[in-house]
Amino acid sequence: MSGFEVALSPVNLLFVAIGVLVGTIVGLLPGLGPTASLALLLPLTFSLEPATAIIMLAGIYYGTMYGGRIPAILLRLPGDSSSVMTTLDGYPMTQQGRAGPALGITAIGSFLGGTVAIIGLTFLAPVVANFASSIGAPEMFALTVVGVMMISLLGSGSTWKAIAIAGLGILVSVVGLDPIDGTQRLTFGSIELSGGIDIVPIAVGLFGLGEIFHSMETGAHEALKSTKLGRILPTRVDWLRSRFAILRSSILGFFVGLMPGGGGTISSVLAYGMEKRISKRPKKFGKGAVEGLAATETADNASSNSAFIPLLTLGIPPNAVLAVIYGALLLQNITPGPELINEEPDVFWGVIASMYIGNVLLLILNLPLIAAFVQILRIPGYVLNPIIVVVALLGVYSVNNTMFDVYVAIVFGVLGYLLKKWRFDLGPFILGFILGPIMEVQFRRAMLMSDGSLGIFVERPVSLAMFIVVAIAISFTVINFLRSRRTGRQTAGSRVMHAVTHSDEYAEEVREDSLLDDGSETELEAGTDSAATGEPAAGGPERIPSGTGASEARPDSPEKPTTAVRKAPPPLDQQQ
Incomplete structure (x- = not known):
């Protein structure tokens, strides 16, 4: 009950x-997503008490999660990878005039x-915390390795x-003083x-500014045109079709969230696949299936x-x-x-209790205010975008009151834009940056415990x-990589064999068709340079303009026209 005493205090x-409301408003801006939105709003919490700051951030978190679904459903603009699954049936429902439900x-x-x-x-959480208190440096190092690898392997x-991008994040994290002996590293x-x-400047630059720069180039944030919401509450039929899907997905999502890297994307994909497999109308999925x-x-x-x-019990963030x-x-x-849980019980239990309150507030605010939130999408x-950039940089400056942080945010904003353009997933970078120092410290502690022996990692269960x-x-x-390469080689080999099989027959047909009655060669063989330049070959007939039939003789051409060149056989995949 102490958690509710903290969460229910007026402040x-x-x-x-405020966190839920602001998170929803910022989260619905197309292209930003929860990570970028949270990074942009992070400076708002620096002047608050620890418990209040984290409670507000938690409210911003699930506010942005819901806010990001509005453009995904109305505009088919997912803010993050998990929102992609939302567009599969959300946008078709909008096209059917059922955006409100x-x-x-x-x-x-x-x-x-x-x-x-x-x-x-x-x-x-208390059970996991009690178990975690009994593990040492080797286990913590192994856990961080699992976190980085699983996030990298299971990411989009x-x-x-x-x-590679997770390794880059770890490299950036070592800039500064050595945590053990204080030696300067990569400070130049x-x-x-x-x-x-x-x-803060890394998160704001990489996720916030980078996403905005990319949306400016691609024009991803287009103003919402007239869209009729209709009734907001789902119909009785919608609820009957969705009730068991909600129950099953709640349980599935809870356990997937406990895994490193098992965030919203994986849980959404698994839940969608499970329901499609169970459903009595699987063909409706992707066409507006409310379930x-x-x-x-x-x-x-x-x-x-x-x-x-x-996050709270192990100190390992499972996602970006x-x-x-x-x-x-x-x-x-x-x-x-x-x-x-022992050192900061007010923060630990206050955050958990605030989640109950924030979840209720999210429902109370969003159902009646959906129509008002949608109006924000009508702003071009x-x-x-320029307003968001200015506010973000002001927030970065306010953290330490130094322009150096602003320059860092701009540099990482450009880096985030380039990585986004080159189709890198940015999540592993920030996770490598966070987990890198933990990995280093725990590894060096393990080495001190074992006098430099790596066997300590296999001696402990x-x-x-x-x-x-x-x-x-x-x-x-x-194995999957090698299997995909083998499949690609087999496909390429089958195409080559198809071409070789038909090459002799095709060459003979072309040879016959390229010969005139007097035995001389046509432009196809005698004037290869003219085929490229468009000029007639020396001593050869004038090139027939594009669009003229091959059998139509020009006024200055021989009486007998050349025979039309036959087309090459279609590729194997087109024949199939």
């Missing part, structure tokens, strides 16, 4: 409401899924790109870099809330969004981990089991 109640079932499913996850979080996009003589690079939309949103919200368990919240906790001089991007998980995950990735 905390006010800030969780689509937004309504999203709000209700998110509320129910979040509530189930928060109940599980309440009972499971290319696996190798994800691993800069006083500012000797203190390391703060997470498909309810399943993805419920699982997404459930996994997002249960992901707080490894919670990595930003992890950084906010560090800025408040709070270190997430097994001792948080060329008006909103927990760390051994975690490294076995990493080895299995890497093995599956390599």
Whole structure:
């Protein structure tokens, strides 16, 4: 009950409401997504008390989660990878004139899924914290390795790109002073870099400014045209079709959220596939199936809330969004981990209790205010984007009152734009940046414990089991890579064999068709240069203009026209 005493205080109640409202408004801006929205709003919490700051950030978190679904449903503009699943049935419902019920079932499913996850979080978090308090440096190092590898392997996009970008994040994290002996690393003589690079300018630049720069180039943020919402609450038929999908997806999303890297994307995909397989009308999925939309949103919200368990109890952020919240906790001089429940009980239980309140506020605010939120989407991007950039840079400056942070944010904004353009997933970068120092410190502590022997990692059962998980995950990735390459080679080989098989026959036909009655060769063989330049070959006939039939003789051409050249046989895949 102490958590509710903290969460229900007037100040905390006010800030969780502000967090939910502001998070929803910022989250619905197309292209930003929860991570970018949270990074942009992070500076708002620096002047608050630790418990109030984290409660507000939690409200912003699930506010942005719901807000990002509005452009995904109305404009088919997903703000993050998990929102892609929302567009599959949400946008078709909008096209059918059922945008209101689509937004309504999203709000209700998110509320129910979040509530189930928060109940599980309440009972499971203390158990995990007690277990985590008994593990040492080797286990913590193994756990961070599992987190980085699973996030890289299970993330969206290319696996190798994800691993490379996670490595880049770890490299950036070592800039500054050595945590053990204080040696300067990668500072290049800069006083500012000797203190390391703060997470705020990196998060704001990489996710916030980078996304905005990319949307400016691609024109992703287009103003919403006239869209009729209709009734907001789902119909009785919608509810009957969705009720069991919501129940199943709540449970599935809760357990997926406990895994490193098992955030909203994986839970949404698994829930959608499960419901499509169970459904009596699977062909309706992708064409406006309300149960498909309810399943993805419920699982997404459930996994997002249960992901707080490894963050608060183990100190391991399981996804990029919670990595930003992890950084906010560090800025408040709070270190997430097994001792948080004992050292900062007000923060631990206050955050969990605020989730109940925030989830209710999210439902109360969003159902009646959906129509008002939609009006924000009618503001063109060329008006909103410059305002967001200026406010974000002002927020970055306010953290340490130094222009160096602003320059860092701009540099990482350009880097985020380029990585987005080159189709890199940015999530592994911020996770590598957060987990890199933890990996280093825990590894060096383990080496001190074992006098430099690596055998300590296989002598302890927990760390051994975690490294076995990493080895299995890497093995599956390599096997799938080799299998895909083999499949590609077989496909390419079949095409080559098809071409070789038909080459002799095709060459003979072309040879016959290219010969005139007097035995001389046509322009096809005698004038290859003319075919490229458009000029007639020396001593050869004038080239027939494009669009003229091959059998039509020109006034100055021979009486007998050349025979039309036959087309090459179609590729194998077209024949099939």
